Amino acid sequence: MYRRYCFICVLTLVLDTASLHQVVESTEGGTAILKCSHRRIILEEKQQTVHWRHNDTRNVFDIIRGKVSIKEQDPAYKNRADVLHEELKGHVFLKLTNLQLSDGGTYLCFVPALGIDHSTQLVVKERPLIQYAAFQVSSHGTEAKLERTLLLLIPLSGFILHFI
Known part of the structure; x- marks a missing residue:
């Protein structure tokens, strides 16, 4: 009986520790939202202190x-980092906008009074290149002559091209 109890305690600790690290992926120029903890954090009631750090050295938000x-x-991070908490019922999130490749790495959120130490790995992928289709426009069946060639560049993503 004692062994079963110890196994359950150890398993609970391992699962709890494993849930404290998460991976978030986003694209360059996009937005990422990183969660501080799986536990509720009431900022106003106890006037909590919360720190967000990037790669243990850069101060992102306090x-x-x-x-x-x-x-x-x-x-x-000026004008790109904000913390969301009021509308999220006790959970604190860091919102990063206009992501740059250099934003990738480990973000640490810690709440000293509650003993919360939560890390998130942010992976920022390069913005995909937009592919274009090029079309040359010339006069067909008219007497008019184009003095210049008109070249149309149309982005392929999200468009369906139909030729008649």
């Missing part, structure tokens, strides 16, 4: 005693 603080924020 909430100090329940209030947003960008005083120590790395300039690379």
Whole structure:
């Protein structure tokens, strides 16, 4: 009986630890939303402090005693990082916009008073190249002559081309 209880305790600890790391993928120029923890964090009631760091060195975002603080924020995240929490019922998310390839890496969220230490791996993929179809327009069946050639470039993604 004791062995079964120990196995359940160890399994619970392993599963709980494994759930503290997640991977988020996005595209260059896009937006990513990173979750701070699987546990509820009530910022206002206890005036919690929450820190977000990128690769352990860059200060992405801070909430100090329940209030947003960008005083120590790395300039690379200015106007691109925000924290969502009020509408999410006790969960804190970091929202990064206009992603750059250099934003890829490990993001650490920690809440000292609650002992929360959560990491997220952000993978930023290169923006896909847009493919174009080129068409040359010339006069057909008219007496008019084009002095210049008109070249149309039409993006292929999302378009269906039909020739008659």
